[in-house]
Amino acid sequence: PEVTHLPNLPNDVEGLRQSIRDAVVRVVGEDPRQATERDWMEALAFAIRERMVERRLLTRRQFADEDVKRVYYLSMEYLIGRMLEANLRNMGILEPARQAMADLGVNLDTILDLEDDAALGNGGLGRLAACILESLATQGYPGYGYGIRYEFGMFRQEFEPYHQVEHPDNWLRYGNPWEFPRSDRKYPIHFYGHVVEHHHPRGETRYTWENGEEVLAMAYDYPTAGYGRRNVNNLRLWAAKATRDFDLRYFNEGDYIRAVADKAESETISMVLYPNDATAIGKELRLKQEYFFVSASLQDILDRHLALGYNLDALPDKVAIQLNDTHPAIAVAELMRLLVDCHELSWDRAWDLARRTFAYTNHTLMPEALETWPVELMERVLPRHMGIIYQINHDFLEQVRHRYPGDNDRLARLSIIDEQNGRRVRMAHLAVVGSHRVNGVAALHTQLLQETLFEDFYNLWPERFVNVTNGVTPRLWMIQANPALTELLGQRIGNDWQYDLDRLRALEPYAHDADLQKAFLDVKRANKVRLANLVRERTGVELNPDVMFDVQIKRIHEYKRQLLKLLHVVDLYRRIRAGEDVAPRVVLFGGKAAPGYARAKGIIQVINEVADIVNHDPAVGDRLKCVFFPNYEVSSASIIIPAADVSEQISTAGFEASGTGNMKLALNGALTIGTLDGANIEIRDAVGEESIFIFGMTADEVVEHRRNGPNPEAILAQQPNLAAAVEMIESGFFTCDDPGTHGDLGRYLRHEDPFFVIADYAAYTEACERADTLYADRTAWAEAAILNVARMGYFSIDRTVRDYANQIWDIIPEPVAPSR
Ligand code: 26Q
Numbered sequence: 038p039e040v041t042h043l044p045n046l047p048n049d050v051e052g053l054r055q056s057i058r059d060a061v062v063r064v065v066g067e068d069p070r071q072a073t074e075r076d077w078m079e080a081l082a083f084a085i086r087e088r089m090v091e092r093r094l095l096t097r098r099q100f101a102d103e104d105v106k107r108v109y110y111l112s113m114e115y116l117i118g119r120m121l122e123a124n125l126r127n128m129g130i131l132e133p134a135r136q137a138m139a140d141l142g143v144n145l146d147t148i149l150d151l152e153d154d155a156a157l158g159n160g161g162l163g164r165l166a167a168c169i170l171e172s173l174a175t176q177g178y179p180g181y182g183y184g185i186r187y188e189f190g191m192f193r194q195e196f197e198p199y200h201q202v203e204h205p206d207n208w209l210r211y212g213n214p215w216e217f218p219r220s221d222r223k224y225p226i227h228f229y230g231h232v233v234e235h236h237h238p239r240g241e242t243r244y245t246w247e248n249g250e251e252v253l254a255m256a257y258d259y260p261t262a263g264y265g266r267r268n269v270n271n272l273r274l275w276a277a278k279a280t281r282d283f284d285l286r287y288f289n290e291g292d293y294i295r296a297v298a299d300k301a302e303s304e305t306i307s308m309v310l311y312p313n314d315a316t317a318i319g320k321e322l323r324l325k326q327e328y329f330f331v332s333a334s335l336q337d338i339l340d341r342h343l344a345l346g347y348n349l350d351a352l353p354d355k356v357a358i359q360l361n362d363t364h365p366a367i368a369v370a371e372l373m374r375l376l377v378d379c380h381e382l383s384w385d386r387a388w389d390l391a392r393r394t395f396a397y398t399n400h401t402l403m404p405e406a407l408e409t410w411p412v413e414l415m416e417r418v419l420p421r422h423m424g425i426i427y428q429i430n431h432d433f434l435e436q437v438r439h440r441y442p443g444d445n446d447r448l449a450r451l452s453i454i455d456e457q458n459g460r461r462v463r464m465a466h467l468a469v470v471g472s473h474r475v476n477g478v479a480a481l482h483t484q485l486l487q488e489t490l491f492e493d494f495y496n497l498w499p500e501r502f503v504n505v506t507n508g509v510t511p512r513l514w515m516i517q518a519n520p521a522l523t524e525l526l527g528q529r530i531g532n533d534w535q536y537d538l539d540r541l542r543a544l545e546p547y548a549h550d551a552d553l554q555k556a557f558l559d560v561k562r563a564n565k566v567r568l569a570n571l572v573r574e575r576t577g578v579e580l581n582p583d584v585m586f587d588v589q590i591k592r593i594h595e596y597k598r599q600l601l602k603l604l605h606v607v608d609l610y611r612r613i614r615a616g617e618d619v620a621p622r623v624v625l626f627g628g629k630a631a632p633g634y635a636r637a638k639g640i641i642q643v644i645n646e647v648a649d650i651v652n653h654d655p656a657v658g659d660r661l662k663c664v665f666f667p668n669y670e671v672s673s674a675s676i677i678i679p680a681a682d683v684s685e686q687i688s689t690a691g692f693e694a695s696g697t698g699n700m701k702l703a704l705n706g707a708l709t710i711g712t713l714d715g716a717n718i719e720i721r722d723a724v725g726e727e728s729i730f731i732f733g734m735t736a737d738e739v740v741e742h743r744r745n746g747p748n749p750e751a752i753l754a755q756q757p758n759l760a761a762a763v764e765m766i767e768s769g770f771f772t773c774d775d776p777g778t779h780g781d782l783g784r785y786l787r788h789e790d791p792f793f794v795i796a797d798y799a800a801y802t803e804a805c806e807r808a809d810t811l812y813a814d815r816t817a818w819a820e821a822a823i824l825n826v827a828r829m830g831y832f833s834i835d836r837t838v839r840d841y842a843n844q845i846w847d848i849i850p851e852p853v854a855p856s857r
Pocket of ligand 1: 159160314315401695
């Protein structure tokens with residue numbers, strides 16, 4: 038009993054204070070008399086982490102005792118943000134820790150601000166993964182994340198002075214108190230080499246993969262605490278370590294320097310996150326990253342399954358594996374390799390187990406974002422997997438032939454191998470064939486998947502396709518980001534909504550209560566002051582908190598149409614200069630462009646140039662301000678979102694799979710100006726027409742419009758305001774030193790306009806004016822915004838996770854009992 042005893046650390050102020058003071062000495066190695074703020078931050082983090090690991094072990098024991106089924110979430114990205122405040126809150130020790138730190142003479146808020154974001158993701162997909170892990174723990178589900186411990190996360194964005202420059206994100210430079218390195222959890226990962234066939238008389242042929250290179254994947258564990266529960270789950274991130282082979286090599290080859298360089302080279306696999314979010318890249322290193330973390334994760338999952346005493350035949354009963362987009366789709370082939378080559382199962386048995394274990398989430402319809410790998414590259418890097426994929430495809434196409442005899446076109450469309458474009462492996466096809474469920478992330482997106490990208494698969498296996506609309510965690514996106522609104526909600530309707538967001542509906546009857554409206558507007562104004570302070574600090578621009586804050590924060594992409602908002606800004610600016618009376622607004626953009634995406638970078642540059650002119654024009658004053666918030670990340674999102682009056686969700690209909698920023702903003706009381714795209718449609722259904730400004734072409738109309746041969750020039754000829762805005766940009770008005778810089782942008786809008794900015798412009802400005810009119814009526818606005826908040830409960834990530842648990846994973850919550 039002595040040996041299996043777990044410590045039971047105290048969570049009161051006194052106990053915490055002692056742990057923190059001890060940690061300064063024992064862990065940080067500093068004299069408390071001389072400790073810096075960063076030393077105290079580290080000490081606090083260590084005091085929390087020892088409490089987290091304790092609950093993590095309790096959770097793990099209970100899961101083992103109860104023989105639970107587990108879900109493993111495989112994702113190349115986790116956009117976590119800062120961990121200190123979230124861990125304190127979810128562990129239920131935020132307030133005692135604040136007091137303990139105060140007793141030690143340290144202000145907690147100052148400390149919280151020192152932490153770097155963990156930005157191991159690009160945007161929506163990575164942030165969704167982080168929200169899902171937090172919700173799994175909060176609801177007590179046995180759910181684990183697997184990913185890559187990138188040394189460098191999403192780049193830091195600076196403007197010099199208008200265009201984006203990328204700086205490396207060295208987030209681990211001070212060490213990381215949240216991770217537990219597991220030097221005992223290492224798995225070998227192979228690349229290159231060749232496959233040897235072993236023919237057995239009267240038996241299946243066996244294969245061995247020989248003479249490749251090997252690198253080790255080493256585990257780093259990040260405990261993930263649930264809110265209001267004792268459950269603590271685990272996120273396991275893999276880092277590449279060279280094997281001993283590299284040490285031996287220089288003895289053999291005698292080239293010491295070269296051998297050490299090779300060793301370092303092999304560890305580059307986990308060095309950096311690819312900062313692309315909407316275009317697949319055919320880089321060998323990316324393929325190696327994908328296989329590296331997939332192979333390590335699957336080896337680990339099978340090890341645990343067997344160590345718990347389960348049979349491989351029980352895999353789908355005890356394990357569900359979710360593929361976050363196709364980035365980990367090579368898992369389908371890797372599990373087959375492990376089961377067939379390493380555990381010697383028959384092909385058919387292995388295939389049945391794999392299919393019942395995997396499920397796949399699609400996050401995009403855009404052709405340029407779909408991953409396909411040249412057969413020749415896959416053959417060279419992962420020769421055994423290429424063979425397995427051929428076998429899977431052969432069996433699959435056999436089935437299709439049987440179902441649709443003679444239909445060779447259909448065969449070519451369905452095949453995992455694309456034979457048209459120089460032979461490529463279609464990872465989405467591999468994922469669909471290898472999964473028992475495929476889901477889209479919003480109702481429209483799932484419908485479009487069934488009608489377009491996966492039409493043939495849907496006809497073949499309609500039961501495989503389900504929708505799971507995205508959600509966001511209210512712990513981060515309301516409780517942490519918006520303490521003032523959280524407090525107000527608590528006073529009015531209690532705190533049940535924190536665990537069951539549908540309970541926000543209790544606010545509805547008070548939407549026209551004058552006291553609540555006033556309190557709500559006061560909260561919003563205070564949040565706007567908080568943002569204005571941050572904007573002044575970061576950009577020097579002064580914002581008036583009594584003006585509408587109109588916010589577009591998301592990755593920069595043509596389809597998200599930041600240019601549509603910018604044209605409106607330029608239009609307003611011209612009209613103000615012409616003496617017209619326009620409703621005042623602050624327009625705030627935030628977001629990063631992929632470093633190789635020239636058009637997106639051009640959009641950032643022109644926004645910054647316009648902002649510079651507008652903000653310094655004395656004729657404009659407070660009637661118009663335009664800010665590009667630099668280095669938009671999770672921690673700045675939590676300041677910007679609570680301060681927004683208006684949320685811009687203006688993608689070309691049919692292109693945004695779901696959006697999740699739309700949900701965060703609406704939950705915080707911003708009213709949406711949006712197209713009928715992604716989850717905007719479901720948001721409209723939930724909040725009602727009076728709390729949202731819908732405009733523009735529908736997805737069907739976009740298709741129709743494209744078929745009719747769009748003619749932006751003809752539209753421009755009809756709309757003098759829009760034409761004037763385009764002319765102002767292309768004439769070089771905003772680029773004083775180098776007129777003509779934006780001639781290219783002008784040509785692009787006039788002759789290409791691939792995402793129909795011009796075609797939707799009139800409808801867009803009309804929607805903005807509807808928003809202006811409502812905003813001018815403070816009572817009416819407050820009522821609409823309160824109703825908006827009250828009706829957003831459906832978009833809780835807890836509902837999303839329950840949908841996955843019930844429709845896909847077949848797992849049940851396993852809350853850890855509060856007393857042991
Ligand atoms: C692929 C291959 C090579 C390199 C990079 C990539 C890559 C990486 C990230 C491709 C795409 C992504 C990210 C996609 C993404 O964030 N999609 C968003 O997912 C959200 C969550 O479901 C949705 O709300 C958004 O609508 C969708 O754009």
